[in-house]
Amino acid sequence: MFVRIVKMGFHEQNIETFLANFDVNKEKIRNFKGCNFLELYRDKNDPTVFFTYSYWETEDDLENYRHSDLFKNVWAKTKPLFNIPPMAWSVDKLETLN
Numbered sequence: 787m788f789v790r791i792v793k794m795g796f797h798e799q800n801i802e803t804f805l806a807n808f809d810v811n812k813e814k815i816r817n818f819k820g821c822n823f824l825e826l827y828r829d830k831n832d833p834t835v836f837f838t839y840s841y842w843e844t845e846d847d848l849e850n851y852r853h854s855d856l857f858k859n860v861w862a863k864t865k866p867l868f869n870i871p872p873m874a875w876s877v878d879k880l881e882t883l884n
Contacts, residue, residue: 787822789877790848792838795870801834807863814856815840820847834869845876 796804808826816824823841842848851857 787841787843787879788845789879790838790840790842791875791877793835793873794837794864794868795832795835795872796867797869798834800867800869804836804864804867807860811856811860815851815860818847818851818854818856820844821851841879848876 794804812824812826815821820843821840822843823839825839827837827839829835829837842851
């Protein structure tokens with residue numbers, strides 16, 4: 787399993803559109819084969835910056851999602867809303883402390 791972190795910045799007038807689209811699709815993304823966890827964060831200092839944080843079973847699962855109609859539809863609605871290029875990281879979780 788690994789973690790995918792995506793940073794996205796939006797024009798202020800597009801934030802509600804992004805949040806509405808995320809709300810409509812979050813359960814579909816979370817229930818996509820191989821996705822075990824999904825969260826959305828908002829930067830405390832810059833309210834136009836958001837992060838998604840998701841756990842994936844395998845890199846193939848993430849790639850299957852990225853090539854799916856679900857991703858293509860979500861991305862088509864999200865991409866025009868950006869004010870900065872999105873950034874993404876795939877990382878291995880080394881430790882969890884609760």
